[in-house]
Amino acid sequence: MALERTLSIIKPDAVAKNVIGEIYARFEKAGLKVVASKMKQLSRAEAEGFYAVHKERPFFNALVEFMISGPVMIQVLQGEGAVLKNRDLMGATNPKEAAAGTIRADFADSIDANAVHGSDAAETAAVEIAYFFATTEVHAR
Ligand code: RTP
Ligand code: MG
Numbered sequence: 001m002a003l004e005r006t007l008s009i010i011k012p013d014a015v016a017k018n019v020i021g022e023i024y025a026r027f028e029k030a031g032l033k034v035v036a037s038k039m040k041q042l043s044r045a046e047a048e049g050f051y052a053v054h055k056e057r058p059f060f061n062a063l064v065e066f067m068i069s070g071p072v073m074i075q076v077l078q079g080e081g082a083v084l085k086n087r088d089l090m091g092a093t094n095p096k097e098a099a100a101g102t103i104r105a106d107f108a109d110s111i112d113a114n115a116v117h118g119s120d121a122a123e124t125a126a127v128e129i130a131y132f133f134a135t136t137e138v139h140a141r
Pocket of ligand 1: 063111112116117
């Protein structure tokens with residue numbers, strides 16, 4: 001497996017539930033290192049741009065409204081197979097379908113308020129990391 005980086009976002013619902021630390025602990029216990037992080041209130045334009053791939057989908061407006069409903073915690077995770085490892089920790093998009101012990105099973109309330117985002121491939125990870133972080137803000141560890 002290759003050493004990879006992936007973009008993770010703790011969404012407004014999980015920030016509001018005060019579980020940033022619990023989610024970071026899961027990353028660390030799985031061998032993922034936080035190599036960049038920032039808390040941010042996304043603007044509408046930033047949220048629309050980030051999820052532009054979904055702009056024709058019926059849930060797009062609800063997704064954008066939700067993502068700007070409060071601050072998010074954005075981080076770059078680094079580790080062996082980081083993209084898939086993070087997706088495994090997150091669980092299925094719909095928390096009702098998420099495996100027991102995953103972040104979404106434990107902290108998400110609905111398919112809209114589903115606690116976390118994670119890049120879905122190495123290529124999208126590179127684009128998403130550059131969307132939020134300058135290269136000087138991502139640290140070799
Ligand atoms: P994310 O991008 O946030 O990590 O989530 P994901 O890959 O698991 O799911 P994706 O298909 O990329 O969808 C992005 C977000 O849109 C919302 N969604 N709602 N109502 C629906 O059918 C529906 N489908 C997707 C979810 O909040 C999902 O996280
Ligand atoms: Mg996605």
